[in-house]
Amino acid sequence: xxxxTPSENDEKAFERARAAALICRKYARHxxxxxxxxxxxxxxxxxxxxxxxxxxxxxxxxxxxxxxxxMRLTMIxxxxxxxxxxRRETGGLGNAALSAAGTEEQRLKWGDxxxxxxxxxxxxxxxxxRVSTSAVLDEESxxxxxxxxxxxxxxGIRADAVVLWATLDKSAGRGGIKSFLVEKGTPGFExxxxxxxxxxxxxxxxxxxxxxxxxxxxxxxxxxxTVAKKDSxxxxxxxxTFNMTxxxxxxxxxxxxxxxLDFTRDQLHEAGVEIDYSxxxxxxxxxxEKFIRLESIxxxxxxxxxxxxxxxxxxxxxxxxxxxxxxxxGSAVRAVTQGCIEILGAxxxxxxxxxxxxxxxxxxxxxxxxxGEIQRLIIARGLLxxxxxxxx
Amino acid sequence: xxxxxxTEEQELVQETMREFARDELRPHGRECDENSSIxxxxxxxxxxxxxxxxxxxxxxxxxxxxxxxxxxxxxxxxLAHGDPALxxxxxxxxxxxxxxxxxxxxxxxxxxxxxxCTERFHAASxxxxxxxxxxxxxxPRTVAEVKDDGWVLSGAKxxxxxxxxxxxxxxxxxxxxxxxxFLVARDAEGLTISAPELNMGLKGVSTVRLDLERxxxxxxxxxxxxxxxxxxxxxxxxxxxxxxxxxxxxRAVLEYCIxxxxxxVAFDEPISKKQSIAFRLAEMHMECExxxxxxxRAASRVEPGKDATREARLxxxxxxxxxxxxxxxGIQVLGGHGFIREHPVEMWFRxxxxxxxxxxxxxx
Numbered sequence: 001x002x003x004x005t006p007s008e009n010d011e012k013a014f015e016r017a018r019a020a021a022l023i024c025r026k027y028a029r030h031x032x033x034x035x036x037x038x039x040x041x042x043x044x045x046x047x048x049x050x051x052x053x054x055x056x057x058x059x060x061x062x063x064x065x066x067x068x069x070x071m072r073l074t075m076i077x078x079x080x081x082x083x084x085x086x087r088r089e090t091g092g093l094g095n096a097a098l099s100a101a102g103t104e105e106q107r108l109k110w111g112d113x114x115x116x117x118x119x120x121x122x123x124x125x126x127x128x129x130r131v132s133t134s135a136v137l138d139e140e141s142x143x144x145x146x147x148x149x150x151x152x153x154x155x156g157i158r159a160d161a162v163v164l165w166a167t168l169d170k171s172a173g174r175g176g177i178k179s180f181l182v183e184k185g186t187p188g189f190e191x192x193x194x195x196x197x198x199x200x201x202x203x204x205x206x207x208x209x210x211x212x213x214x215x216x217x218x219x220x221x222x223x224x225x226t227v228a229k230k231d232s233x234x235x236x237x238x239x240x241t242f243n244m245t246x247x248x249x250x251x252x253x254x255x256x257x258x259x260x261l262d263f264t265r266d267q268l269h270e271a272g273v274e275i276d277y278s279x280x281x282x283x284x285x286x287x288x289e290k291f292i293r294l295e296s297i298x299x300x301x302x303x304x305x306x307x308x309x310x311x312x313x314x315x316x317x318x319x320x321x322x323x324x325x326x327x328x329x330g331s332a333v334r335a336v337t338q339g340c341i342e343i344l345g346a347x348x349x350x351x352x353x354x355x356x357x358x359x360x361x362x363x364x365x366x367x368x369x370x371x372g373e374i375q376r377l378i379i380a381r382g383l384l385x386x387x388x389x390x391x392x
Numbered sequence: 393x394x395x396x397x398x399t400e401e402q403e404l405v406q407e408t409m410r411e412f413a414r415d416e417l418r419p420h421g422r423e424c425d426e427n428s429s430i431x432x433x434x435x436x437x438x439x440x441x442x443x444x445x446x447x448x449x450x451x452x453x454x455x456x457x458x459x460x461x462x463x464x465x466x467x468x469x470x471l472a473h474g475d476p477a478l479x480x481x482x483x484x485x486x487x488x489x490x491x492x493x494x495x496x497x498x499x500x501x502x503x504x505x506x507x508x509c510t511e512r513f514h515a516a517s518x519x520x521x522x523x524x525x526x527x528x529x530x531x532p533r534t535v536a537e538v539k540d541d542g543w544v545l546s547g548a549k550x551x552x553x554x555x556x557x558x559x560x561x562x563x564x565x566x567x568x569x570x571x572x573x574f575l576v577a578r579d580a581e582g583l584t585i586s587a588p589e590l591n592m593g594l595k596g597v598s599t600v601r602l603d604l605e606r607x608x609x610x611x612x613x614x615x616x617x618x619x620x621x622x623x624x625x626x627x628x629x630x631x632x633x634x635x636x637x638x639x640x641x642x643r644a645v646l647e648y649c650i651x652x653x654x655x656x657v658a659f660d661e662p663i664s665k666k667q668s669i670a671f672r673l674a675e676m677h678m679e680c681e682x683x684x685x686x687x688x689r690a691a692s693r694v695e696p697g698k699d700a701t702r703e704a705r706l707x708x709x710x711x712x713x714x715x716x717x718x719x720x721x722g723i724q725v726l727g728g729h730g731f732i733r734e735h736p737v738e739m740w741f742r743x744x745x746x747x748x749x750x751x752x753x754x755x756x
Binding site: 001002003004005006010065068072278279280281282283292293295296297299300301303304306307310311314320321328373377379380383384386391 | 393394395396397398399402462525526528529530531624627646650653654664665667670671673674675677678681682683685686688689692701702703704705706707709710713751
């Protein structure tokens with residue numbers, strides 16, 4: 001049945017998450033201004049918080065209610081801050097790839113490490129078939145020799161190892177791309193710098209360089225060395241993992257935008273402007289009318305993201321919906337945060353408050369995990385019943 | 393528990409209404425628009441489905457079905473997908489009937505509800521919209537003054553749907569300290585019903601202007617009697633219904649643009665292969681999905697004991713803007729053909745432009 005009321009248990013979990021988020025928020029500005037300091041593994045308040053806020057029992061990952069609940073919890077966490085948590089999350093994006101595609105042996109050996117995922121290169125972003133980092137097999141030593149450069153590697157500094165995308169045969173396009181497990185400290189694997197960014201500065205984003213870096217033959221993720229024919233379906237499996245991560249990145253941005261709305265509503269209230277949902281154009285203050293418009297954009301995006309997650313929980317296909325949620329949220333969070341700045345004026349851009357930071361932080365939403373343009377391509381292909389070749 | 397899953401019954405309603413709208417409403421949309429009228433047989437055909445009577449208790453002759461605004465929103469989207477003007481017309485009596493059902497006194501229910509459980513189409517209208525700029529449903533200029541044992545109504549209403557054939561009007565007016573609704577018979581003294589108004593869109597639906605010059609109504613004719621009524625709830629229901637119609641309309645535009653753009657060749661390929669067109673279609677789809685979710689969310693709160701004011705307002709704000717954007721861009725996708733009356737898109741644009749500003753004109 002169509003229903004939008006969270007269960008009592010979920011409501012409790014959300015409330016607890018909000019309390020934790022407010023603690024994290026106190027540290028948000030510090031780690032934004034001090035870009036190269038890493039947020040601590042756990043905050044000083046963590047023990048006291050745990051003692052005063054008993055954990056709320058949660059459904060298992062296989063439970064159908066899990067994705068929607070996780071989506072809302074993600075929004076609340078990011079409503080506090082993009083990066084800082086009471087306890088730092090341990091795994092990286094590479095851990096998801098390992099559990100999805102690794103052999104049992106690989107999962108046992110690498111599963112306890114924090115694994116980053118390195119896909120993007122200076123010359124390729126939205127089109128991963130252009131990956132040019134190469135892997136060449138040295139049959140004599142049974143080793144792969146890796147050469148190339150990676151950028152925007154999330155958790156790249158903190159990670160113990162990386163799942164690296166490299167090509168066995170560039171002429172094979174997507175079919176030649178394989179993933180490799182590479183440990184930090186392997187000769188030829190350098191981490192030259194942490195990226196300097198517009199927002200999410202506390203987030204650990206690194207650049208990697210591989211120069212004749214040799215790794216054991218068995219480090220090819222999944223173990224399959226065959227090069228698929230150009231544009232065979234093999235790549236699609238990789239892209240499928242986006243059906244959950246796309247709504248998730250939407251939820252992250254929406255959490256920041258929600259913080260912006262709450263802050264703006266409070267400031268308007270201080271200034272004597274109340275949001276009146278029953279007043280019309282003839283009686284409403286322009287700032288309040290504008291606020292309602294922004295709030296409606298946020299609400300539309302939030303529901304659309306929860307819908308994509310709900311479908312995943314029900315085991316229904318959500319390819320279109322996950323792109324809709326990500327594409328919609330990408331535009332929505334830009335409009336909402338920038339609109340809030342417009343309402344508050346100079347106060348909105350002051351670094352004494354977090355609104356300007358949330359605005360910078362959530363600008364990435366429309367870029368990573370597939371830009372807004374990529375989402376529109378996917379949606380349009382779905383609507384028009386087109387393949388990649390028909391519409392690109 | 394948060395869920396976007398329709399019940400089996402809702403799926404059935406959706407499917408049945410989709411077919412009905414496709415077979416019976418869509419083919420007549422253009423003709424009704426050009427003629428500025430809807431044939432009686434068509435109204436009767438929809439009446440026979442029992443949309444209005446099913447949710448009325450059996451004590452008054454109705455079908456006794458439970459009322460769910462979410463189900464109604466699903467139904468309205470499908471009807472409007474067929475034709476928005478016809479959809480507006482066929483649900484007009486329901487807005488009146490449901491106001492009585494939800495907020496009327498026993499005597500009012502007894503008097504009015506049986507009118508909607510007969511075999512012949514029966515029209516009665518809610519009069520909320522007012523002429524002149526900045527008409528606000530919750531801040532009417534029409535006033536109700538206390539006089540002796542009743543009320544005296546003065547003011548004007550416009551866009552009163554099917555007012556040319558309505559037996560009664562539910563007139564929203566301002567009292568000294570509240571906004572209330574009053575039941576006015578068609579032949580009430582001091583009430584002047586205009587000839588059908590000339591509107592930009594929804595031309596098939598006849599709408600009238602009401603001029604109320606010191607129209608007397610008895611105290612029993614105030615909706616809810618002594619207790620009065622909750623006009624906010626009435627308006628919230630109306631907002632949700634209007635939004636649901638606009639979602640159906642938007643989907644109609646998108647679904648018309650898709651095959652058109654695949655057929656239309658420019659510079660040696662279908663225009664759908666150009667990103668400027670394909671991305672526009674993608675955005676139309678994104679907005680249709682987002683709008684529907686807002687409508688469902690608001691609809692789920694239009695229930696006794698819940699306040700839907702915030703959600704209905706958010707839906708209205710978003711849906712009004714985006715549905716007009718979709719219809720407007722639908723014209724652009726068709727180019728010159730979007731401007732020609734051989735295609736329905738220009739008509740849907742006029743419908744969207746109209747439906748998005750006449751707040752209070754419909755409900756279910």
